[in-house]
Amino acid sequence: MELHIAKNTQELSENLAAWISNYIQEVLQDQPIFTWALSGGSTPKALYTLLTKEPYKLMIPWNRIHFFWGDERAVPFEDERNNARMAYETLLDVVGVPSENINVMRTDIEPEAAAAEYEAILKKYFEEGDTTFDLVLLGMGDDGHTLSLFPGLPIVHEKKAWVKAFFLKAQDMFRITLTAPVVNEAACVVFMATGSGKALTLKSVIEGDFDAEKYPSQLIRPQEGELHWFVDEAAAGALEM
Numbered sequence: 644m645e646l647h648i649a650k651n652t653q654e655l656s657e658n659l660a661a662w663i664s665n666y667i668q669e670v671l672q673d674q675p676i677f678t679w680a681l682s683g684g685s686t687p688k689a690l691y692t693l694l695t696k697e698p699y700k701l702m703i704p705w706n707r708i709h710f711f712w713g714d715e716r717a718v719p720f721e722d723e724r725n726n727a728r729m730a731y732e733t734l735l736d737v738v739g740v741p742s743e744n745i746n747v748m749r750t751d752i753e754p755e756a757a758a759a760e761y762e763a764i765l766k767k768y769f770e771e772g773d774t775t776f777d778l779v780l781l782g783m784g785d786d787g788h789t790l791s792l793f794p795g796l797p798i799v800h801e802k803k804a805w806v807k808a809f810f811l812k813a814q815d816m817f818r819i820t821l822t823a824p825v826v827n828e829a830a831c832v833v834f835m836a837t838g839s840g841k842a843l844t845l846k847s848v849i850e851g852d853f854d855a856e857k858y859p860s861q862l863i864r865p866q867e868g869e870l871h872w873f874v875d876e877a878a879a880g881a882l883e884m
């Protein structure tokens with residue numbers, strides 16, 4: 644695991660934009676397309692916005708990237724809680740990614756059907772390769788959840804399915820999410836975490852004993868791929884390393 648600490652969200656987003664841009668260009672020297680699973684939530688907004696500006700707007704071959712999502716809140720696309728909507732508004736529409744390169748988790752059909760459909764799409768992309776996504780970008784909630792893998796829920800124990808839907812009682816909504824098994828087959832996973840509200844949780848996730856029931860972010864341990872944490876000083880405040 645590699646830890647990258649920045650002063651604040653702005654510096655973190657600048658460092659990560661440069662890092663991702665280099666990584667994409669490097670990977671695309673050896674293969675025709677780059678597959679990227681995006682994160683929702685509030686943390687990646689500044690990163691997405693930066694990527695729409697120069698030099699990244701021009702440097703990144705946007706039409707060679709195929710986009711996916713790590714998880715989705717099963718609310719209509721028009722609802723501002725919809726993770727895909729946030730990424731369209733801040734990144735995809737702005738840089739003009741072709742619609743055929745964008746794979747959303749559908750929220751206009753039953754969540755279980757959307758999960759099954761998404762799993763079928765992923766199997767088509769990745770079944771024959773050694774790895775799944777070239778990049779999975781993840782956030783971490785203050786409670787230690789990542790994707791829609793929330794503490795204490797059965798989804799945390801999923802060992803086989805790549806995509807699942809379930810009703811999240813605490814938020815009165817369905818969630819559709821990638822599971823740990825498919826993310827752990829990725830070539831590279833990058834977490835972003837900012838703010839003092841995540842400091843103690845981050846310490847437990849990175850330096851504490853393994854307890855995925857309590858801290859589902861600990862489930863993310865790529866088997867062959869790289870794992871990076873980009874955090875700001877406030878989030879890193881309780882770390883010993």
Ligand SMILES: O=C1O[C@H](COP(=O)(O)O)[C@@H](O)[C@H](O)[C@H]1O
Binds near residue numbers: 714715783785788
């Ligand atoms: O609900 C979600 O939360 C996590 C963390 O969000 P943040 O606002 O703390 O950045 C996010 O990674 C996930 O995609 C989203 O559905």
